[in-house]
Amino acid sequence: MARRIITLTVNGEQCHLAVEPQWTLAEVLREQVRLTSVKVGCDLGECGACTVLSDGKPILSCLVLAATMEGCDIQTVEGLAENGELDPLQKSFLNYGAMQCGFCTPGMILSAKAAISEHPDSSTAEIRECLSGNLCRCTGYGEIVEAVQSINQPPRQSNLKSEPRIDGVAQVTGTAKYTDDFTLPRMLYGKILRSPHAHARILSIDTTRAEKLPGVITVMTGKELPFKYGILPSSQDESPLCIDKVRFVGDGVAAVAAIDEFTAQEALKLISVRYELLPPVLSISDALRTDLPKIHPETKYENNVAKHVELEFGSVDEGFSAADYVREDEFFYGPSTHAMIEPHAALASFEPSQNSSSFKDGYLTLWTSTQTPHYVRRTLAKVLQMRTSHVRVIKPYLGGGFGGKSEPFALEFCASWLSIKSGRPVKITYTREEVFYSHRGRHATKMWLKTGMKKDGTITAVKYKAWLDGGAYGSYGVVTSYYTGQFLTMPYKVPQFKFESWRVYTNKPPSGPKRGHGAPQPRFAFEVHLDRIATELGMDPAEIRLKNLVESNSMTVNSLRITSCGIRDCIEKVLEASGWPEKRGKLPAGQGIGLAASAYISGAGKEIYWEGLPHSGAIVTIDRFGGATVLTGSADIGQGSKTVIASLVAETLGISISDIRVCEADTDLTPVDLGSYSSRVTFMAGNAVLRAAEELRQKMFEAAAGTLKTHISDLRAVRGEIVSRVNSTKRLMFTDAVRLAEARFGTLCATGWYAPPKLGGTYKGAGAGPSPSYSFTAHVVMLEVDQETGNVKINNVWSAHDCGKALNKMMVEGQIKGCVAMGIGEALSEVLSYTRRTPGYQAGSHGGLSRATSLLNYTIPTAVDVPPLDVFIVESIDPEGPLGAKEAGEGPLLSVPPAIANAIYDAVGVRLSSIPFTPDKILKALKSKQPLASLVEVRRKKETAA
C-alpha cells in the first residue's frame, strides 16, 4: 500500500514520517523515530507499557494507527527531562524506588504525568485509578503511588538512607535498552511455528512454500539442531525445536528468518506439518496412569512420573506415637506464571572465523533477556556445537524475570542458528501468547499433610506427600521435587520428618521456578494445616507458631544449617503492628485477620553442575582519578543487584556510590556468576565483590600507612578519605591513596570469588535445599469478604522480613512489597487453566490449550487491587553474608497465600484448601461452610484410646 506522509510533533520536534496505513503508533515510534522507551508488553492494549501522551492525554500506542495521528503532539519519557534536568516526576520515581525492572516505568510515568497535570491535588485513590491501566509486576504499586503523590516534596525520611538505583536515571528517561530495543544493520526477524497439538508425532515438515515467499531468508527445523539440553544435567530432555514429537500446545516445530516481521509471520502459515495425534496426558492423575503413552519414553518409570523422591529424617512413626493429636489434610495449589511485563527477546549475531570455514569456529554474540547468561552460554555452545569461548552472551536491561527467564529458551537457539545460517543478525521477540507457552511457571501441586502434636502445641512429626504437575519438560523440576519437601522443616522445628514427592510430565507448557521455587505450595498447605490444628487445640495461631520456631545456629532434622534467624522478631513485629490480640476473632462479620510465616534460601548451596568452582566471581579495578569499576557476571533483572554491588564497593572503599561503575552480565567481559535465581545474588555476588574490594582497600591502606606513618590496622576508608582512627589529622584523599598504591603495587585490580561452604547432609538428595543462609518472613493480612460476590478485599498487609543486614532499605522494601503483591495475585485472581479433552469434536478435541494466553485473561493485580503495604525489616546480621546481608527477593512471597487463607477463615469461618481463592470458590465454600478439599481426619488420639 502507498505510504502516506504524516506530521507529528514528537517531544516538541516536528517529524515528517512516511507510514503505511496498518502501522501502529508503537511501531512507528519505536522503529521510525527510534524512541524505544515505548515498550511493548502485550501488544493488545492489556498492560499499558506502550502508553504515550497524545495532546497531554495517555493513550495506548499499540492500539492506534499512526496514520490517524496526523498533527498530534506526542510525548514520551525521552522528552520529559528539559535542558538536561529531570522532570520532578522522574526524580520522585528515583527517590521513592518506584521502579524495579523499569519496563513499565515509561508508561507509568506518562500516565502519572497526565494525572497530576490535570489534577495536581489528586488523592491516593485517584492516583491509583489513573495508574490502574498500567500493569507493574515488580513493585506492588505502593512506591509508585507515593512517588506521584509526593512530587515536589522532599523524599520520605526513612528512604534518605537508601541510595536510588544506579541505573534509575536510564530507566526513567527511557535510555535503558532492553533486548528488543536493539537493532543491527541487516537484521532479520525470526518467528517460531508452534504445535497446535498437545501430544503428537511429527510425520513430516514441508517448508518449501515458506522458503519461496519473497523476503524469507532462511528456515530451520528441529532436525538441524538435534542435541538435547536441559538446565539440570539430570534432565536433558529438550531440543530447540521438536524433532520427532510435540509435547504441548505451543511447542516449537520450525522457525523462519525474514527481512521483516510481517513476512516472518506470514511465512509460518506456509509451513505444513503432518502430525499423528497421540493421547494427551493432561493432569496429574492422567500422568500416574500406565495406559497412556509416555511423553518421554526414556524415563525409568512405567507411567509419566519424571522424578520420585522419598526421604525420611528420624522416624515419623515414633513422632506420631509420641503425639497427643494427629491431623491429616489435603491441599491443592493451582498453577500460576511469572507474567513479567517484558516478553522474552533474543538478538543473535554470528561472525565466521577468519581461518576456518566451519561455523563451529565462528563467533556468536547473543543479546538476550535472561536471568542466567552463564548457563545460556554453556548450553548454546553445547547445542550449536560451537566452542564455548567463542560464544558471548550479553544480558541488556531486563524487564522482570521472577524465574521465568532462568534457563535457555527456544528463541535463543533459533535466533543463533538462523543467524549462523543466514550470516545476518536475527532477532526474535516473543508475543505475549508465546510467553505463556514458554512460561516455566509455578507447579500445580496436590499435597497431603499429616502432623502430630503434643497437647501443648509442640510438633512431634510431619509427614508430607506431593504430586507436582511438571508439564512437558524437566526444567528445574528435579530441584522442585526436593524443594517441595525440604523447606518444611523451617521455620518450625520438626523433629521427625518424612516426605515423598512425584513430579510428573504432562502435555502442558513446562513448569519450573517461579519466585519461591517449589516452596509456596507446601508453605500454604502447612500454614493452613497448622492454623486448623491451633483451632482444634483451642490455641491462638500465633502462640502455636511461636512455640515451635527454629533458632539461630541450629540444624534442622534434614541437615539445613541455620545461622542467623530473626523469625521470632518477624512474627512479634507483625503481631504488634497489626494489633493481632485485639483483632483475631473480634472483627465485625465478614472481616478477618490471618497470620503465616516462612523461611527461604539465600542462594542454592550447590551449583547446577557440580565441579566445585566458584559460584560467583568479580573483578574490581580502581581508577587513578578516583572511582572504581566492578565487573560482575551477576544479572540485574530489576531487583537492583547492580546497585547493591556498587554500594558494597562504595562502602568498602569509603567512596560515593556515584563513583562506582558496574559492568555486568557479559560473558566476554565479566567473570562467571551463575545468575539471578534462588535468591543468590546479594549473598554470593556480594561476597565475591566484597572480597575483591577489601583486597584493594588493603593495598591502599598499606600504601597510605607508609606516608601517614601509622599502622595499617588504624586506617579506615570513609567519605572519600583514608583516615587514621587514632589520629584524625592523619588523612589522605582517596585519589592520593590510589596514586600511592598504584605507584607501589602497579595497576589496581583485584579479583574476588565466592563458593559456599560444604553444606547439607550425606544422604542422596542432600544437595537440594541447603543454603549458606536463610531468610525469614511473617505476614499478617487483614481482609474483608463480600459474602454476596465472593470477592476478597485485602485491606492491610503487615510484613516483616529478616534479610540479615539491609544493604539498601528502599530496595529491600521494594522486594518485599513486590512479593506480597505477587502473592495476592496468586492467591486470589490468577488462573492458568487448560482446555480439556473433549471427545466428539472433529478438530481441537485434543485439549491442553492454555486458556490464559493474554494479560486480559490472566489477571495480575492492578494498582487498584493491591492495598498499601506495611513493611518491617528485621536485621539479624548474618555471619557469612556480605556485611551481614541475605536474601529479600523471594522469601516474602511464600507466606502471603496462607495468611490470606487464614484471614478468610477468621472472616467467614471457611477453610479454603485450594488456591486460587476465586470468588466462585468462596461462594461455594460459604454455601456449604465446609472446607473445599476433604478434611481427611481429625483424631483425638487419647480420646479414641480411652
Add this chain to the structure above:
Amino acid sequence: MIRLPEFELLSPTTWDGLMRTLTLTNGNTKILAGGTDLIVNLKQGTSTLSRVIWLGKLNELRRVFMASDGSMHIGAMCTLSEIATSTIVQKRCRVLVDAVLSIAGPAVRNRATIGGNLCLDTRCYYYNQSGFWRDAVGGCLKQHSEDNSSAICHIAPGWARCSAVFCSDTAPILIALEASVKLVSSDGERTILLRDLYRDDGVHHIALKADEILAEVILPPPRKNGVGVHHKIRARQSIDFPLANVGVSLAQDASRICSDVRIVVGAIQSAPIEAHSAEKVLRGNKLTSEHIELAANEAASSLTPLPHIGDTAGYRKKMITVLIRNALNEIVRKEASYA
C-alpha cells in the same frame, strides 16, 4: 510485535466525503472509531478486511448537545473520557458517567468512543485468541460464519448459532434510559431505539446495514422522578470486561410507587437482555426489601449467562441477583439522601 496486514485507510473529512466513502463499503470494510476493540481484533486476525474507514476527522460526530426538546445528543466519536468529563453529561446523565468510567483503564478511555462501545464485537474465549490458538481448537462458528464450514460452537456445542457475548458497559444503561441511536448511510438516516440495534446472535449482533454507521446517541428528556443506576462485576477493579453488568432506570410517583422500571442485564448473552420478569415485580410496587429481593431473584432465575469466559456461567448467574439487588438498594439509598 504483531504486524497487521495491509489495508486501505479512508479518512473522510466532510459529511459529503463520508457519504461517498460509505458507498464503497463491502464485506471487507470496517469502520474504525477509537480502535481499542478493532485493532485488537485485527491483530488477533479475527477481523479480515481490505479497507478501513476512520471517522476521526468528522467534527459532526464529536459533539455533545442538548436539543430544544430536552433530549441529549452525543456524537458517536466522543471518547469515553470526553463523555465522563462533559459538563452536559455530568449534569444530565450522571449514571452514564459511572458506566463509562467502569470501562477498561484511563488510556483506553481516552481513545475508545461511545459509538465503538455500542458496536463492540461480541466476545468468547474460543474466539478472542490468536489465529494460532483458534486453529488449534479447530475454529468456531463465529470464525467460520462466512465460509459455511462445519464449525461448531465450543461453549454451546448443540447450538446452531454463535453464542459469543456482547460486553458493552454502556448499552445496558442506555437501553434502560430508552436511548435511541441515529444511523446514517449514503441512502439517508434513520433513528431507532438502541434496544432494536441488537440481536441475540453472536455473529450478527448489530443490526446495522453494510453501509451504515452509528452517528449519534440520543437520550430522551428525563422522566419525572427518574433515576438510573449502573453496576458492574469484573475480575479486577480496572481493565477488565464485565462478568455481568446491569443498567436500571426507574421512575416513581409521589407515593413512591414504581411507575416505570427498566432493568437491562449485559455481558451474559449476545445482546443486552431486558429483565422483564423483574420489572414486572416492581411495577406498581414500592421498593421494599421484599420486592427488591423478589425482583433480583426473578431476574436471575429467568436469565442464563453464556459460558463465554470459561466455567463462570453459574457464578455469573448468581451475580445477576447481586447486581440487581445492589442497584435497587442504591436507588433506595439515593432517595433517602434526597429526602
